[in-house]
Amino acid sequence: MTNQKHHFDASPVLVEDVVPALRLSLRVKPAHRATLAQALGLDLPARVGARAVANGTEALCLGPDEWLLTAPEGTDLASPARAVYADAPHSLVDISDREVTLRLSGPAVLDLLAACCPRNVAAMPVGTAARTVFDSATVVLWRDGPADFRMDVWRSFAPHVRSLLAQVRQEIAAGL
Amino acid sequence: MLLIHCPYCEDTLPELEFTYAGEAHIARPADPSTLSDEEWRDFLFIRTNARGPHYERWRHVGCGRFFNALRDTVSDRFLMTYKAGLPRPPLTNEAAE
C-alpha cells in the first residue's frame, strides 16, 4: 500500500537515443569569458548549471572556467575562437564522440532517475543541467521539461547505464 | 553519506559527487631542491590528522574543482567550505568546541 508522490504510471518511461551533434569543451579563465562569448556570438553563463542558446548553439556552464558547447553538425566554432586566441587564451576541444546522449521522458522519469542519481533531480529547475553521477557513471543531466531529460554518458559507460535503466523501467512497469 | 556544500556550484550535494583529497594548506615548496630530507618528508608524509576541526580538500565531480573545507572529524560535520587558494579561515567558536 505504498502511495508514491509520483504515481507509477501504466505508460512506462521512455529511453531513446539522441542523434549525435557537435559537442565541444571550452575552457577559458573568467577574465576572458566575455571575449570568447563575443567571438562565438553567444552568452557564456557564469553560473554553474545555467544554459544559454543562440542561433542553434547552446552553452552550458559546467564549472567556473568550463563550458560545454553543443551545435548542429558542421557548425564552425573553432575559427571564431581561434581568431581571439591571442587576446583570450583558451582550450576548445572536440568531444562529439566522447559521450552518447540518451533522452529520458515520461511521467515516471523522476523515479527512473532517483534509482541511481543521489542528487535531488526533482529539484533541478527546467532549463538547467548538471554534471552528476548515475550509479558509477559520471553523466551530464539536462532538464528540458518537467518530465523530459537528456543524459550525456561516456561512450563506454553507456551499456552499463542502459541496462540499469532497463531494470528500473521493468520495476516501474511492475507497479511496485 | 555526507552532505557537502560546493563553493563553486553554490549548492549542497551528496558525498557521492565528491572525492576526498587529503589535508589542505600543504603548499608544494617553490624550490624543493633547497629542502632538507626532513623538510621534504614533512611535506610528503606528515599530516595533522586532527581529532576535531580539520582543514581538508575535496573535489566536486560537478564542476571539477578542488576546494577546501573545515570539517569536524569527530562528528563528520562540515563547518565550512571555501574556494581553493583562499587563506585558512580561523576556527569559529562553533568549530572550536
Next chain:
Amino acid sequence: MSRYRIPGKGRVDHSAPVSFTFDGKTYPGLRGDTVASALLANGVHLMGRSFKYHRPRGAVTAGSEEPNALIGTSRGPGRFEPNTRATVQELRAGLVTESQNKWPSLSFDMGAINDRAYMLFSAGFYYKTFMWPKSFWDKVYEPVIRGAAGLGKSPTETDPDHYASRYLHTDVLIVGAGPAGIAAALAAAQSGADVTLVDENPEMGGSLLSDPGVQIDGKPAWDWIEAQLGRLRAAGVRLMTRTTAIGYYHQNMVGLCQRLTDHLDSPPKGAPRERMWRVRAGQVVLAQGALEKPLVFDGNDRPGVMLAGAAQTYLHKYGVRVGDAPAVVTSHDSAWYAAFDLADNGARVAAIIDTRDTVRPDLLDAARKRGIKVLAGHTVTTTKGRLRVKSVRAAPVRGTHVGAGRDIACDCLLMCGGWTPSLHLFSHTKGSLAWDGQTFLPDRKTEDVEIAGAGRGLWGYEPALADGAAAGLRALEGLGRAGHGTSFAVANDRPGTGVSHTELPTDGNPGRARAFIDFQNDVTAKDIRLAVREGMRSIEHVKRYTTNGMATDQGKMSNINGLMIAADALGKAPPQVGLTTFRPPYTPTSFGAFCGYLRGETFQLTRKTPIDPWAEANGAVFEPVAQWRRAWYFPRAGEDMHAAVLRECKATRASLGIFDASTLGKIEVAGPDAVEFMNRMYTNPWTKLAPGRCRYGLLLGEDGFIRDDGVIGRLSPDLFHVTTTTGGAARVLTMMEDYLQTEWPELDVWLTSTTEQWATVALNGPNVLAMLKPLVQGVDWDDFPHMSCAECTVAGLPARLFRLSFTGEVGFEVNVPARHGLALWTALMEAGKPHDITPYGTEAMHVLRAEKGYIIVGQDTDGTVTPQDAGLDWAVGKAKRDFVGKRSLSRPDIVAKGRKQLVGLLTEDGSLLQEGAQIVLDPDQPKPMRMVGHVTSSYQSTMGHPIAMAVIEGGFDRMGETVFIPMPDGVRKARVTSTVFYDPDNARLKA
C-alpha cells in the same frame, strides 16, 4: 475453524482462509495473519529452540523484536531464508516454514542435552577450557563448537529474486505510524511540506491496532486511523508500510528497507523483492514507540510465557486468544488491560500477580468485576511445564522475605516488566541518553530530529498524540514553515505506570534459578552476575562475555534487564554502568536489499571499445583490464593460447599486425603554458620537442616512484596529445588537475579527457608503410620519421596519426573519432589482406614489447621503482630545475647502492620462468633465504627461447652473472642480461 480463533474478531479477513505448513504439517490461517498468530490460533506455542541450551521456546512477542520464534521460510527453489521471525512473516498461499536448531524434531531435540549440563556452560566457559591437549583444539574441540553454531541453515541456491534501491529527498520523514507518528504527520503535512510516513508493519496505527476500545475525537480508534490516513493521503503524504528504518546516517540520511513481495501470493513479473530507500530528510521525527520488557524469574522462558502486550495484540489484531486460562505477572499497569481484554473475550484469567504492594483502585475494581484473583505484592519464583507452561508459582514478598508460595494452574503466562523507549535510531546518530530513574530517554541531539510519544517515555494515548502533534509542528518550524497546533480528545484512554526490577525475589536457590534475560542466547541473570564477579565492569565487557544482547533481536528484549542486574551487581546506578551502543540495522536486513542493483551484469560496469564488437564476432578471448574488457588473443581452430599468441607475434614481426589500443588514456593538454606544464609534470624535457614530433613521457609521484608513462605528441606549440596507461587514465588526469588547480593556477593551460573521443588502432610490422601510405592523406612522408605525429585523414576518416612503436617494428597508431572506430578497423583489415594482416591481443602485445625491453607500469614496476631502477634515467631531464618527484630522487635510500634494478634474464635450460618467481644468489642457503629480486615479466618469445625481465639488487652491475630461481620442482639458473632482447640497435625501426 482454529480452536483459539475468535469468530469475526481482529483485523484478519475471516472470509479469506490461507493455509501454510510448519514442520511438514498443514495449518489453516487467515489473510492478515502472521505465522505466529496462525500457529497460536491453532494452539501451537512451541515454535523454536534456543541457541545454547536448545530449550523449547514459543513466541514471546508479536513483533520484530521476537527472539524465540525464528523459523525457516521458503517460497520454492532459491527462495529459502533462515531465522525469519514468525511474528513478522505474513501468511501467503503456499508458504512453507520449518523450525530450527533441533534434531531430530522440535518436540524431541537431542541438543537439549546441553540444558541438563547447563552448569558447565556458564558465561565465558569456553575461554576457560578446550586447551588441553593442544592438538585437540584443531581436531576435536573447535570442530564440535563450530558444528553446534548457528540457528537456521544458510541458503544454498542462487537467489532468483532481484532487489532495487531508490534515493528520496523529503522535507519531513516520520518513522513509526502509531498515534504519535500519525499526529506528527498531520501536523507536518500543513503548508505543503513534503512528508513521508513509514512503518515496519503491514498496517499503520501502531499500538492503537491493539486497543480498539480507545476513542479519539469521538471516533473508535480504528475508524480514527482510517480517517487520518485518508487525510494524509489527500495531503500528498507518502505512506509506506512494510518499510523499516534500518539506520540513521550522517546529516539526516536514513536507510529504509521496504519489503515488496514476500507477503504476496504471486508477485507481479519484474517486481523487486525489496527496495532500499536512501532518504535525505530536512527533519526527522522518530515515533517508534516503546518495547515491553520481560520480567526475570526462573522458568520465564517456557512456551506459553509471553509479554502481556503481545497477548493483547494477538487478541485484537488477529482475533486469537493465546490461551484459555492465562495468568498475568506484572510490575506495570498495562498488563492489567491485557488481562481484562482476554477475560472479556472468553478467557478465564487465573490470576493477576503484581509485584507492587499497592495497585490503582480502578484496576482492582475492574479485576474484581471480572472475578479475577489479584495477588499484589507477590513475586513469581518458578513455572512448570515442559513444552508448554502448566503452572506458575507465586509467593508474597514482605520486604526482603519471600513467603510461602502457591502454584497457580494456567495454560499461558503473560508478563510485563515495564516498557523501554525504542531509541535505536536515535542512538545511531550518537545522540546521548539520560536516565530518568526508570529508563533511558533521549537527551542531547546531533541531528535535526524530534522524538515523539512513548519514545520519550510518555504513556497513554492522549499524551502520545499531543506530543506527536507538537513534534510534527517543531519539525515544520525547523524547515522555516509555519503551522498550527492540534489537540486530540481521547476517551477510554489507558494510562499506566510501573516499576523496574532486577531478578524477581525468590525463596529458591538463586544459583539454580534459570531466569532468562537474553532468551535466544540463553543468558541468565546469574551469567551477568558471574561476569561482574570475574571483573567485567564495563557493560560492553558484560555484553561480550555473556553474549547478552548479541542475539538476532540485538538486545531489544534483554539490554535493559541486563543493565539493571549488572548495575545491581556492581552496586552502581545504571547510567554509571552505561548502555551498549545500538548498531544498524534496526532489524536484520537481507543482503540483497543492500546490493540493490549491484548484482549480475550491473554489479560493476564493464567498459568496451568501439572495436569490441568485431573482436567478439571474431572469436577473441577477452581479459579484464581495469574497468575494460580487452581482446586477449584471437585463437584459430585448434589453437591454444600459447600457439595463438606466438602466431600473432610472428605475423607482426614478419609482416603486419593490427591491435585495438582504444583503451589507452588520452588527455588533451592545451594552452599557451602547455609546454611549461608538461615540463613540470613529466620527468622529460619538452621545450625542444618540435610540433609534429612525439616523445616517451614518464610520470612520477611526488615520492619519486614511477606512476605512469606513455607516448606524448606535440601537435602544435600549444597542444599536446598525452597518452596514459589504460588503468592510469583517470588517476593521471586527476593528478594533473590537482597540480594545475591548487599549485599552479597561474598557468594558462587546460586539460580535457579525450580517451573516449578517439578510437585507436595500432599497426605494426615491416609491411605497415606499404599498406598504410595509400590510405593516408595530408602527411609528408619524407618528414615523418619514427616518433612523429600529424592530423590527417586515414581511409577518408579524420585522424590523428602517430608513428611510434611498442613492438620494435615500424609502427603507427591511428586515432579516429570513436564513432568511426569500427569502420577504420574494417577498412584496415581489408587493406591489409595482401600482407595477411593479423589481429593480435594484449598478450601478444606484452610479448612483443618485452622482447624490445619496453616496460609496463604496474607489472615491471610496483610503486617502489624509480626511473633509475627501471633503467629509464635517459627519460629524466637532468637540466630541469624541478618536476614532480624530482626531490625524492635524491633521498638517501633512493641513491643508495643495492637498489633493485630492472634487467633481463635468460634461463640456462631454456625453460620459461614464472612471473613472480623469486631470485637468490645462493640456492643452497637455508630458509628463510635472502631474496635479491623477482621476475616481473616472462614469455615464450619469437626468438625460439623464453625471455624474462626481473628486478634484482644492483642488477645493472650483474650483467652476465648467473642468478638462481628456486622453484618447487627445482632450481633454475639464469643469466642477467640487458632488457632489450630484440633488435638492440633499432635497425628495424629506422627501416
Next chain:
Amino acid sequence: MTHFSGFSLLKQALNGHKGWRAQWPDSQPKAEYDVVIVGAGGHGLGAAYYLAKEHGITNVAVIDKGWLGGGNTGRNTTIIRSNYLYDESAKLYDHALDLWDNLSQELNYNVMYSKRGVMMLAHNTHDVQSFQRHVNSNRLNGVDNRWLTREEAKAFCPPLNISPDARYPVVGAALQMRAGTARHDAVAWGYARAAAARGVDIIQNCAVNAIRRGPDGAVIGVDTAKGFIRARKVAVSAAGNTSVVMDSAGLRMPLESFPLQALVSEPVKPIFPCVVMSNTVHAYISQSDKGELVIGSGTDQYTSYSQRGGLPLIEHTVAAICEVFPIFTRMRMLRKWGGIVDVTPDRSAILGKTPVKGLYVNCGWGTGGFKATPGAAHLLAYTVARDEPHPLNAPFTLERFTTGRLIDEAAAAAVAH
C-alpha cells in the same frame, strides 16, 4: 589467579560458579611506573605482559581512555595471516603467527585461534602475477602459502562462485593454511589477566591528555584524567588516536585515521569453512564460531574519528560478497559497526623508537593490526626494554619516511589486511 581448566570449570560448576574471582583488578594509578603504555588494546596489554614475563619489568601501567579491548581489538574481523609480500612484513607477521600458535596455552586463556586457512582470490592476470610473487617469496621465507587452481579453490570453499562469466571471474587463489581467525575479545582479556597476574596495573576509563617531557626533552610521564603519572618510559599503542597522543609530545606523525566498517550476518549452521579475501572486489569474509558471517569492508574516503562510516560503502561490500558468493543474498545483516584505523603512507606499521628519549610508538597497522597482536606486543616490549629495536621490527622505523626505504605493501595489494 585461578588456573583455568576443564577441572576448575567442573569444580566451579558444582558450587554455582561462586569461586571465580576477577580476571584482572580494576587498578587505580600509582604515582610512578617504569613503563606506561598508552592504549589497552591487544597490542598494549600484550606488550605489558611480555615486559613482565620476558624482561622482568613489572612496574608497568596500561592506561586507556575507555574499557580495555574497546578499540580496534574489539571491532575487527579477526583475520590472522602472514602471507605478506615483502620479507620485512612476512617475517614480522609470521613471528606473530608462531606466537598465536601457543597463545591459549601461554595465557591459560582460550583465544580460539582457528587455523581454518585464509584464501586470497585472484581475478585477473595482474592478481596472478602478484599472488605468485607472494607464494614464491613466502615459500623461500619458510612462510606457508600455496597456489590453488580455480577448481581447488572451489573445493576448499564450496560456496565460491567460479563461473567464468562472473564480472571478476576467479582464476585461482593463494592459500595460507595455518592462517585463520581468533576470538578478538579473548585476546585482550587473556593478556589483561596474564599481565595483571604479573603485577601490571590496568587503568581503564582514564584518558591520557598529554605526554610530558623534561627539560632535557626526555619523557617524564603522562598527564591523565586521574592526574600526572610519572614514568621513565612511555609506549604509545593507541591505533586511531596515535596522532593526537604523539602530538602532545611534540611529534607529528605520518598517519591518517580512517573509518573502517565491518558487519555480521544472522547466525547460521556451518556453511563457510575458511577465510576468503578478494582485493579486487574489496571484500573479505569468514564464519564465526557462533555461526555469523563476519564481513569486512574497506575504509571510507575521508579521515574521521566518528566510528560511523556511510551506507554506500556497506552496500558495495555486501554486493561484492554476494558477487563472489551468490547464495548469500537472502541472508540478513545483523549488525554493522565502525572502527578507526591509522594508516601510514606505505600501509606498513611503525614500531620502534622515536626522536624523543623514552618515547616509543606502535602504530600504523591500518586494517591489519589484529593479526599482528602477539608479534607487535612482543617486539614492542623488546624495544622498550632494551631501548633498541628487535631485528624483526628494525625496518619499521619512522626514519624510513625520511630516507625513502618504504615497505610498500599498498603497492602490492589494493587493501592490506
